[in-house]
Every structure is written in structure tokens, then in C-alpha cells.
Amino acid sequence: MEPADFYTGIVADAYAPLKSFSPDPDPYAAFVREAGAPALELGCGDGDPLLALRRLGLDVEGVDSSADMLERCRRRAEQAGVAVTVHHQRMEALSLPRRYRAVFLAGPTFNLLPDDSTAEDALRGIRRHLVDGGSALIPLHVPSPSPTDQIGRVRTATADDGAELRFSVVSEERDENLRTQTALLRYERHGNDDSSVLERPWLLHWYTRSGFEKLAAAAGLTTVSVTDENGDAAKDDASSTVFRLRAEPPPPGH
The missing domain is CATH 3.40.50.150 (Vaccinia Virus protein VP39)
Known part of the structure; x- marks a missing residue:
């Protein structure tokens, strides 16, 4: 997942x-x-x-x-x-x-x-x-810990209006006692006229x-x-x- x-x-x-x-x-x-x-x-x-x-x-x-x-x-x-x-x-x-x-x-x-x-x-x-x-x-x-080479790796896609969309996992922390894994996610959108970047934590609890x-x-x-x-x-x-x-x-x- x-x-x-x-x-x-x-x-x-x-x-x-x-x-x-x-x-x-x-x-x-x-x-x-x-x-x-x-x-x-x-x-x-x-x-x-x-x-x-x-x-x-x-x-x-x-x-x-x-x-x-x-x-x-x-x-x-x-x-x-x-x-x-x-x-x-x-x-x-x-x-x-x-x-x-x-x-x-x-x-x-x-x-x-x-x-x-x-x-x-x-x-x-x-x-x-x-x-x-x-x-x-x-x-x-x-969840398994993300492989080291996946941290910072950027996935891209193209929106309907031609803008480039980017997604990456910036960092990840795991707590075996609390059974949680928290990743910092970054979403980017780059179009001809504007660009935006959104970062948010993503917590999974098992x-x-x-x-x-x-x-x-x-x-x-x-x-x-x-x-x-x-x-x-x-x-x-x-x-x-x-x-x-x-x-x-x-x-x-x-």
C-alpha cells in the first residue's frame, strides 16, 4: 500500500x-x-x-x-x-x-x-x-518501512490541463511500540502560469x-x-x- x-x-x-x-x-x-x-x-x-x-x-x-x-x-x-x-x-x-x-x-x-x-x-x-x-x-x-532509495523519489503524472504533477515521500519515521509509521508527503503541481507545493504527514497505525x-x-x-x-x-x-x-x-x- x-x-x-x-x-x-x-x-x-x-x-x-x-x-x-x-x-x-x-x-x-x-x-x-x-x-x-x-x-x-x-x-x-x-x-x-x-x-x-x-x-x-x-x-x-x-x-x-x-x-x-x-x-x-x-x-x-x-x-x-x-x-x-x-x-x-x-x-x-x-x-x-x-x-x-x-x-x-x-x-x-x-x-x-x-x-x-x-x-x-x-x-x-x-x-x-x-x-x-x-x-x-x-x-x-x-506497512513495511519504505526502502531507502524510495525516500525522495518523485512520481510524476500529467493533469488534464497539461500541468505536471509530482509526488514524493520526503521522510519517514516508524515507532514499533506505538505501531505507527509516519511519512511526510509532498505534492507538487507545475503549470505554465503557476506552481504549488503541498506537504502533509501521513500516519499509518497497525x-x-x-x-x-x-x-x-x-x-x-x-x-x-x-x-x-x-x-x-x-x-x-x-x-x-x-x-x-x-x-x-x-x-x-x-
Whole structure:
């Protein structure tokens, strides 16, 4: 997973040509069909795979913390002739009027939550928005340190108006105790009449398998399975995993 794969906010439109992550919609369509609708995609961004699922006729809504990305999603939906419902909220502070049979993330966006406390808040929000017995699908990733020769390396692309777009990782810090990796990203745009440079930190937070299972359990979610990116049972040291969780009914009297 490259940091640029999850570009957000004010760079969403200007740096769209640099986007390189577009999830295959098929596994998520299969999950929604199995778990049931309605469904909710967390971190839906500008509409991949949300719009593809809507084109299949599936009852799926989206939520994202970036108003700019959601506006881009709405424009794409309109251009494609697809009706879509999206909500502007942070996943750790979900408050939607509907409950769902399925909640999922279509990539390791959960790793963008900065610490375990925020992650538990998000998991509790997922549980509140699932019907009893509903399912959640959460991909997770343990990032590897960037190779030294990649620090400072510039990726380029050309915008629709001919401007040159540049992206680079300026520096990177990793804390094994906090399980965080923070990169300083630089976005540049150079046109005939103007140039702009934007720098921002990009924090990734990862989890141990047992640690994430404990967070999920505390939120009322039972781990049903943990698979790797090929759909097989994940090894304990797998760097990419997909957690399938189930919303447990509250104890009697609650």
C-alpha cells in the first residue's frame, strides 16, 4: 500500500492522475450478497468500488471523512447515471439514521486511524450500525518501512490541463511500540502560469492479530475468520489480513 493510494482532501481532483489503487468490486459484491443488504462502505472516497456495486443494483451506501472526495463521488455517479447515497462523517464518530446487515472497508483505510482508542471507537460505531447478527469486513495491513532509495523519489503524472504533477515521500519515521509509521508527503503541481507545493504527514497505525481481536470483542464484535489477500486462512505473521466480524446480540436485560 502506497500512501498516495489514499490521497484525500484538497488534492483529490488535482492529483487524481496519481491514483493507483482501485479495488476489485467482485469480493465486496459477494460479501454484500452473502451478508445481506442494506450495506455501508466506510471510507468510500470518490466511489471505488461503491459505484460499481450500485451499478449491480446492490443497496449500498457510503461514508467518508472528506467532503471533497464525496463531491467527486457524486459527480462520478451523476456522469455514470448511478444513484448513490453518501454521508460526510468520520468512521470513529458514526451517527447514521439506518442500520445495516453488512459494513465493509474496501482497502486498509482502517489503518489511517491513529491509535487503538480511536480504532475501538470506530468498531463500536460499526456495531451500533449493524443489526444483530450483521457482518463487518475489515482489511488490515502492516506497512513495511519504505526502502531507502524510495525516500525522495518523485512520481510524476500529467493533469488534464497539461500541468505536471509530482509526488514524493520526503521522510519517514516508524515507532514499533506505538505501531505507527509516519511519512511526510509532498505534492507538487507545475503549470505554465503557476506552481504549488503541498506537504502533509501521513500516519499509518497497525495492529497485532490478537490485539485487534480484543478491540473488536470489546466493541461487541466476534471474529468469525481472518484470511489473507488470497482468501486463505491467514498465518499469524501475515502482513495483509481481512477480518470477518459478526455483531453479537446484547446480553439479556440490556
